[in-house]
Amino acid sequence: MLNTVVPLAFALVGLAALLTLWRLLIGPSRPDRILALDTLAVNAVALIVLFGIRQNSALYFEAALLIAMMGFVGTVALCKYLLRGDIIE
Amino acid sequence: MNNPTDGAAPAAKSRLHRLLPHPILTAALTVIWLLLANSVSAGQFLLGLLFGWAIPRFTLRFWPERVQARRPLVLLRFIGVVLYDILVANLAVAWLILRGPQRLRPGFVQLPLDLTSDLAISLLANTISLTPGTVSARLSPDRRTLLIHALDLTDSAALIAAIKSRYEAPLKQVFESC
Amino acid sequence: MIELVVSVLILAGAVFTLIGALGLVRLRDFYTRLHGPTKATTLGVGSLLVASAVWFSTRGAGLSLHEVLVTLFLFITAPVSAHLLAKAALHQRLHSLAPEPESQPESAAQSEETDAG
Known part of the structure; x- marks a missing residue:
């Protein structure tokens, strides 16, 4: 059963990542692109977790955790840039 | 209002406070360490406790106020x-x-x-x-x-x-x- | 039995992730788009991670609560990044479908609606 569900889930999450990529490309505003990038990181975490289940290996969680952290830190940094870049403090 | 340790022994309390500035943070860090190591062996637990004690202790100035959760x-x-x-x-x-x-x-x-x-x-x-x-x-x-x-x-x-x-x-x- | 639970969780997670991304593409202004990823995607990945935790815990190698950490991390960080993004968007005065909030907040006590519907 898992043998049919996991590829299906791969397809669904992959489609989600493609849609997010589309939003990243068309924008139109900078916060939109940051949001898309953040969502892409979360989608990557989902894909890695699925891959871990498929490979039957628990080794991939460090990678998932790292991508989740990097995504968050990147989003915060970019937002801080938007918040401060236009205004002289 | 309903804090039983209030006024019990201020001196002992402040000594404890200096030794263990953020007990909730210490507990949380220990649990996070155990989850990260994905095991609950005694060694990992001690290591987690050590981190949970040391990290709040050495980053004291970033945590000016003490978290108190009641109820x-x-x-x-x-x-x-x-x-x-x-x-x-x-x-x-x-x-x-x-x-x-x-x-x-x-x-x-x-x-x-x-x-x-x-x-x-x-x-x-x-x-x-x-x-x-x-x-x-x-x-x-x-x-x-x-x-x-x-x-x-x-x-x-x-x-x-x-x-x-x-x-x-x-x-x-x-x-x-x- | 466990395989069934894991399969349902995986499917639910994937579908929620897809719906979140769909929201990101379909909705028409930034503030509404913000809602898709912060909720649907977080719960989607959350249930995938729960599925993984259940799966590896029942494989005989002991309890695997590793995934809980990633879930917890996502649930703590998602609202923070959503808040920062909303703040950045307000700061940039992005076009919004909703009536724009005025820059100085109105007095704290009033909350009545002005439009009679």
Whole structure:
């Protein structure tokens, strides 16, 4: 059963990542692109977790955790840039 | 109000305070370490305790105020309510997205805050962002109002009343009932 | 039995992730788009991680609560980044479908609606 569900889930999450990529490309505003990038990181975490289940290996969680952290830190940094870049403090 | 250690032995308390400045943070760090190591052996537990003690101790100046949570039962109930709301919120938002963007009525709401402590306000803002079709967008500079964006706003007064009774009241009880 | 639970969780997670991304593409202004990823995607990945925790815990190698950490991390960080993004968007004065909030907050006590519907 898992043998049919996991590829299906791969397809669904992959489609989600493609849609997010589309939003990243068309924008139109900078916060939109940051949001898309953040969502892409979360989608990557989902894909890695699925891959871990498929490979039957628990080794991939460090990678998932790292991508989740990097995504968050990147989003915060970019937002801080938007918040401060236009205004002289 | 209902703090049994109040005035019991101030000297011993302050010594304990210096040794263990943030007991909640220490406990949380220990649990996180055990989850990270994915084992509960005695060695990992000791190592986690060591980190949980050392990290708050050496980053003391970043944590000026001490977190005090009272009424653990209220806190547990609050966490349960929030988890349930997250589930319901996700189904609701999924339905709103699938139904089509034409019929959404997005709107901004100003939520007047009763909370005063930083921790309680940030917890409330996070809770609001995680639950039914709402995202907290901006805290006013005087910390009296929180601007909320709602995905499908039908009745802003009802939304404010729901947030106040479901999330703000328990948070106030837990973190500000002195 | 466990395989069934894991399969349902995986499917639910994937579907929620997809709906979140769909919201990101379909909705028409930034503030509404913000709602899709912060909720649907977080719960989607959350249930995938729970599925993984259940799956590896029942494989005989002991309890695997590793995934709980990632879930917890996502649930703590998602609202923070959503809040920062909303703040950045307000700061940039992005176009919004909702009536724009005025820059100085109105007095804290009033919350009545002005439009009669």
